[in-house]
Amino acid sequence: MDKEFISKESQGHKEPTKMVLQGNEACAKGAIHGGCRFFAGYPITPSTEVIEYLALEMGKAGGTFIQMEDEIASACAIVGARWGGRKAMTATSGPGFTLMQEAIGYAVSTETPVVIVDIQRGGPSTGQPTMSSQHDIYQARYGSHGDYQIIALAPSSVQEMYDFTKKAFQLAEEYRTPVILLGDEIVGHMREKISVDKEIEKEKEVIPVSAGSPCTDFYKGANTLVEGQLHDEMGRRIGHLPQKSGDFLVKLDEKISKNIDKIASIDTYFMEDAEIAIVAYGSVVRTSLNAVKLARGIKDDRITSKLKIVRDVITKGVPQTLQTDYGHLKVGLIKINTVWPFPEEQLKKLIKKVELIIVPEMNMGKYCREIERVAKKVKVISLAKSGGELPTPQEILNRIIKETGVKKEIEEDE
Amino acid sequence: MNSLFEEYIRKEALPTLFCPGCGNGIVQQAAIRAIDKLGIRENTALVSGIGCSSWIPCYINMDVMHTIHGRALAFATGLKLAQPDKNVMVFTGDGDCLAIGGNHFIHAAGRNIDITVIMINNYIYGMTGGQKSPTTPMNAVTKTSPFGSIDYPLDGCALANTLGASYVARWTTAHPIQLEKSIKEGIETKGFSYIEVLAQCPVQGGKNVYGEKEPAAILRKYRDMAKEGTVSLGVLKSEKTKEEYIERLRKKETL
Incomplete structure (x- = not known):
């Protein structure tokens, strides 16, 4: 991604080293740099490079690697x-992620900090093993049974595959919860030049926010009782006690839902004067950003040269249908890094002056519903694209043009 | 409560949810005595799945992980690999170990990873109210085999043996002393130790499964079975020199 659009999450590497990595490799490297010293996995396309990289590197970092018999066993x-x-x-992908859900629920209930990487592919079922999607956006949130909160991060570049994986470990420890890294085939398989930390930082002690489950590691003489049934601070079951169970569930929910302001991470581009906002997460951020650039008339040879519009302009002059001054479409981008918990209040503030929101997604329009729920006074349009390909900048822009018409207000601006 | 149990039982967690006449208490006692005699309390963690037998460690004041149905061995594998020099014991039942957890059992035993498994086989799903399990005898009437079971029962010991576990033993709740000794041997054996205990569930199993209804009568039957040799009991395999998973892993790591 362009330098000027690097997320605030990807700044401040200590003595950064530059390297070209594949997204899945960057994720694996981020894990080691984030303190991960145990990896269990089962190969599944398109996440296999994570398990392969760690099979090679985990031992060198002083950790342990094991290939388990299935994804259920890996999560356990x-x-x-x-x-x-x-x-x-x-690390896994769609079908494997489904198999892991029960263990993820166990980690939620027992407040165990672990990181689960889901490199999304197309579903349902075997679906599209080699193609990208954002089909698991709800599975990440609601996949396990029971009513619970989860933290999920959606990287949109190789740099973020590294940084967000590191961050996932930090958030997991801080909130005593499983954290999902919701990548997809596109960010998993692309290669980019990124900055990584030169040295692995020393572990910092964190004072965790928890619902009060026992949290001392084993073999420390604390006689820790880890219990999947709802439990008290000693680990004793309370599932048969309605009042205590209810209180525990509220605490479990609130440790995340009451801290969204601390957890939430959103980057904005050109939102200062934006009348139209694109809300995107994951790899779709990339084409959305290019759509913004086109709309703003920002010259970027890498995109414009590929566009039919430009070719048409050069060879035939500006076609009738496209006689809109793109440069005056005030489009901005809201890039959601922490897709769950849903950053409701943060988003509300950002869309105060916006008249139109467009949500491009590689699914049938899932996350869009969350946006609609929050943006009640604004027109929200879903640009759902299934099949495995990103919505192109042109598709996004065309949709904006269609919605705004050849916008009168804009013409009058001239 | 005797002094050993004063020391080991989580009194705040009592009473246990075991029914009168249940065999779990006998197994729990044998395990506590074995752990105490070996003096390994601080260095041992207990992991269990779901089912009546999986509640056994929850009343023992040690590091305990009460996990999800069938997956105790997968959790235990992660724990053991994280702390290879510490002990991990798994408490599981016939359904937990051989039905839903069959795959993990196959692979944990196949790896011969240094975990001691105590499988309490009561031939029935007790916690859910008396349904057929993988070890329920042929023709036994249960809630889900109302016309008599038509499945051949699985033999966990034969399976562990075939898969290459270092130590395999089978005792009954009528053999608490022998059981304690086997648990000790199992812990001391480097490698996968599988100790099956034939137990009784008089409430959900009863006459249809054991041929007897009263707990004492079932125990007598178990004792007689040992004498008659109708089921293979005792230490069935002890291969203490067989290389264990972590030993193999360490060899590769030092390459």
């Missing part, structure tokens, strides 16, 4: 390893 093993005092991660 990382929870077990975390109680053994090792920060732990697994």
Whole structure:
């Protein structure tokens, strides 16, 4: 991604080293740099480079790698390893992510900090193993049974595959919760030049926010009781006690829902004067940003040269249908880094002056519903694109033009 | 309560949810005595799945992980690999270990990872109210085999043996002393130890499953079974020199 559009999450590397990595490799490297010392996984396209990289590198970092018999076992093993005092991660894709859901619920209930990477592919079922999607946006949020909150991060570049994985470990420890890294095939498989930390930072002690489950690692003489049934601060079951159970569930929810302001991470581009906002997450951010540039008339040879519009302009002059001054469409981009918990209040503030919101997604229009829920007074349009390809900048822009018409207000601005 | 149990039981968690006549208490006692005699309390964690037998460690005042149905061995594998020099014991039942957890059992035993498994086999799903399990005898009437089971029961010991576990033993709740000794041997054995305990569930199993209804009668039957040799009991395999998973892993790491 362009230098000027680097997320605030990707700044401040200490003595950064530059390297070209694949997204999945960057994720694996980010895990090691984030303190991960245990990886259990099961190969599944398009996430296999994560498990392959860690098979090679985890031992060198002083950690342990194991290929388990399935994704269920992988998710369980990382929870077990975390109680053994090792920060732990697994990586998978759609079908495997489904198999992991019960163990993710266990990690939620027992307040075990682990990281689960889901490199999304197209579904349902075997679906589209080699194509990208954002089909698991709800699975990440609601996949396990029970009523719970989760933290999920959506990287949109190789740099963010590295940075967000590191951040996932930090958030997991801070809020004693499983954290989902919701990547997709596109960010997983692309290669980009990125900055990584030169040295692995020393572990910082965190004072966790928790619902009060026992949290001392095993073999420290604390006689920790880790219980999947709803439990009290000693780990004793309270599932049969309605009042206590209810209180525990509220605490479990609120440790995240009451801290959204601290957890939420959003980047904005050109939102200062924006009348139209594109809200995007994950790899769709990339084409959305290019759509903004086109709309703003920002010259970017890499995009414009590919556009039919420009070719047409050069060879045939400006076609009748496109005689809109793009440069005056006040489009901005809201890039949501922490897709869950949904940053409701933060988003409300950002869209105060906006008249139109467009939500491009690689699914049937899922996250759009969350935006609609928050942006009640604004027209929200879903640009849903399934099949495995990104919505192109042109598609996004065309949709904006269609919605705004050949906008009178804009013409009058001249 | 004797002094050993004063020391080991989480009194604040009592009473246990075991029914009168349940075999779990006998297994729990044997395990506590084995742990105490070996003096490994601080260095041992107990992991269990779901089912009556999986509640056994929850009343023991040690590091305990009460996990999800069938997956105790997967959790235990992660824990053991995170702390290879510490002990991990798994408490599981016939359904937890051989039905829903069958895949994890196959692979944990196949790896011969240093985990001691105590499988309490009561031939029935007790917690859910008496349904057929993978070890329920042929023709036994249960809530989900109302016309008699038509499945051949699985033999966990034969399976563990075939898969290459270092240590395999089978005892019954009528053999608490032998059981304690086997648990000790299992812990001391480097490698996967599988100790099956034939137990009784007089409430949900009863006459249809055991041929007897009263707990004491079931125990007598178990004792007689040992004498008659109708089921293979005792230490069935002890291969203490077989290389264990973490030993193999360490060899690769030092390459």
